[in-house]
Amino acid sequence: xxxxxxxxxxxxxxxxxxxxxxxxxxxxxxxxxxxxxxxxxxxxxxxxxxxxxxxxxxxxxxxxxxxxxxxxxxxxxxxxxxxxxxxxxxxxxxxxxxxxxxxxxxxxxxxxxxxxxxxxxxxxxxxxxxxxxxxxxxxxxxxxxxxxxxxxxxxxxxxxxxxxxxxxxxxxxxxxxxxxxxxxxxxxxxxxxxxxxxxxxxxxxxxxxxxxxxxxxxxxxxxxxxxxxxxxxxxxxxxxxxxxxxxxxxxxxxxxxxxxxxxxxxxxxxxxxxxxxxxxxxxxxxxxxxxxxxxxxxxxxxxxxxxxxxxxxxxxxxxxxxxxxxxxxxxxxxxxxx
Numbered sequence: 632x633x634x635x636x637x638x639x640x641x642x643x644x645x646x647x648x649x650x651x652x653x654x655x656x657x658x659x660x661x662x663x664x665x666x667x668x669x670x671x672x673x674x675x676x677x678x679x680x681x682x683x684x685x686x687x688x689x690x691x692x693x694x695x696x697x698x699x700x701x702x703x704x705x706x707x708x709x710x711x712x713x714x715x716x717x718x719x720x721x722x723x724x725x726x727x728x729x730x731x732x733x734x735x736x737x738x739x740x741x742x743x744x745x746x747x748x749x750x751x752x753x754x755x756x757x758x759x760x761x762x763x764x765x766x767x768x769x770x771x772x773x774x775x776x777x778x779x780x781x782x783x784x785x786x787x788x789x790x791x792x793x794x795x796x797x798x799x800x801x802x803x804x805x806x807x808x809x810x811x812x813x814x815x816x817x818x819x820x821x822x823x824x825x826x827x828x829x830x831x832x833x834x835x836x837x838x839x840x841x842x843x844x845x846x847x848x849x850x851x852x853x854x855x856x857x858x859x860x861x862x863x864x865x866x867x868x869x870x871x872x873x874x875x876x877x878x879x880x881x882x883x884x885x886x887x888x889x890x891x892x893x894x895x896x897x898x899x900x901x902x903x904x905x906x907x908x909x910x911x912x913x914x915x916x917x918x919x920x921x922x923x924x925x926x927x928x929x930x931x932x933x934x935x936x937x938x939x940x941x942x943x944x945x946x947x948x949x950x951x952x953x954x955x956x957x958x959x960x961x962x963x964x965x966x967x968x969x
Contacts (some may be wrong), residue, residue, distance in 0.1 A: 633747075634901050636919070638797030639874075641676045644686060647682045654677050654865050655823040665839075674833075674916055683961045684891055684898050684957060684958070684962045684965050685893045685960055687891050687895055687898065688891075688895040688896065688897075689891065691892075691894055691896075692903045693875065693894060694707075694892045694894075695715075695720070695721065695787075695896075696716060696757035697719065697757050697758055697759045697760075698715050698720060698721055698756070698757065698758050698759065698782070698785065698786055698787065699758070699759040699782050699785040699786050699836075700715055700769055700786065700787055700788070701770060701782070701787065701788040701833070701837070701874070702770065702771055702788075703771075703789065703790060703791070703796070703829060703833060704771055704796070704800055704806050704807055704829065704850070704852055704891075705790040705791065705796045705799040705800045705806060705853075706788075706789040706796060706879045707789050707791075707801065707883060708769060708789060708890075709736055709738055709741055709769075710736065710901075710902070710904075711789055711878070711902075712768070712769040713733040713734070713736065713740075713741055713901065714887075714890075714899075714901065714902045715787065716733055716741070716752060716756060716768075717730065717733055717734070717757055717899070717901065717947050718894075719756075719896055719897070719898050720757075721756050721757055721822060722752065722755055722756035722757075722805060723755055723756070724755055725755070733901075734901050741768075741769050742768065742769050742770055746763070748791070750801050751767060751768070751784040752766075752768045753768060753927040754788045754945045759781050759782065759785055761774075761777055761781060764777055764839070765839035766839060770839070771833065771836050771840040771850040771851070771852055772833070772834040772838060772850070772851065773832060773833050773834075773835070773838040773839075773849055773851035774833065774834065774837075774839045774841045775834070775835050776837050777837075777838045778834070778869055778946040780875065782873055783869075783872065783873040783875075784875070785875075786870075786871060786873045786874035786876075787874065787875070787876045788876070788877055788878070789877075789878040789879065789886065790830065790877065790878070790879060790880065790937070790938050790941040790942075791879070791881065791938070792880075792938060793827075793829075793830075793881035793930070793931035793934040793935050793938055794823070794921075794923045794926060794930060794931060795799070795847075795920055795921055795923075796829070796880075796883075796934075797822070797823045797826060797827070797829075797926075797931060798819060798823075798921035798925070798926075799828060799921065800822075800823045801816075801819050801823070801961075802921075802927050805822060806830065807826050807850050808822065808825065808826070808852040808853055809816075809825060809853035809854065809855055818925075819925040819926060820925070820926055820927055820929060821964045823926055824854055825853060825931070826852055826853050826930065827857065827858065827933065827934065828857060828858025828862070828931065828933040828934050829852035829934060830866065830934050830937050830938075831858040831862050831863050831866040831933045831934055831937055832851050832852060832854055832858050832862070832866070833850075833851055834853065834862075834866040834870070834911060834937075835850060835858075835865050835866050835869075836851050836862075837851070838850065838851030838854065858933040859931075859933075860933075861935040862933070863937060866937050867936065867937055869962075870937065870940060870941060870944070871940070872902075872942065873876060874944075875893065875942045876889070876890060876893060876948075877941045877945050877948070878890065879941065879942060879945045880947065882945065883903075884903060884959060884963070885949060885959055886945070887902045887903060887962070888903075888954050888958065888959035888962045889945070889948055889949055889952060889954045890962075891951060891962055892953070892958075893948070897965065897966075898962040898963065898965040898966040900966045900967050900968055902966065903938075903963060903966055903968050923965070947950050
């Protein structure tokens, strides 16, 4: 209950400046009073939430299930998706073989292809099941029309600095390039403009990512219609109100520690290791960045706004849950990482 209060109040606090301006003075004052009271309760709760990973497990009261993993391409999702499936209480009857494949970062184990004959995770795990809409766990489908009914309040995601995410995709066989069977993009800039606003599009538009041969990269992310200002505003609102956990790819270690501070669970080496390996892949622990000069000064304006809000939510969560270098180090030590 306390953690639920925290998530709700954080969302209200994040939106209070905008909404208070649109209210009558008396309503705005009532809103501010209620928010202050909620903050006082949360501050008292957060004080008891300090300490080691063992303390996080003792205090964590928010259930992680049913899980909805919003997988923005090239944000470390293969690794985090496996972490979610391996998290205690999420899946049942997982075979040793599949556990080992997940630990090894096997993408086909994360999202089984229909032609493989593997059983979908929705059959054996407590996940938000959107298969009737063509959505499979950890794919890159758009959630525009299903957000309010199925996703809101269950979202878990990682975001990445937009230009770095784009260049990672470019170097990974032009990931999400809409017309993948046509000639490839002539430059990084052409590619960047085509996949700009990827996360905003995925949060506000419909479109399945597809996992049949020849369509695996044909996602809503590569929709050539640019993300609009309205869609960006809506995407930010959905991120605030519908996603209890927002991690940041560039802050991977602290993100994993925050994840455990919120939901409990044992800290494991797989979560901190780099499961995304290979040419052009977004290594979760990567500290080196791509040279953005190839974009000739162009930036992803819409995803940039969403990322800035995600970063703010992430930093606020670190503060509220008292995640710091000391207790994050304890989490890594529990995972056997020195």
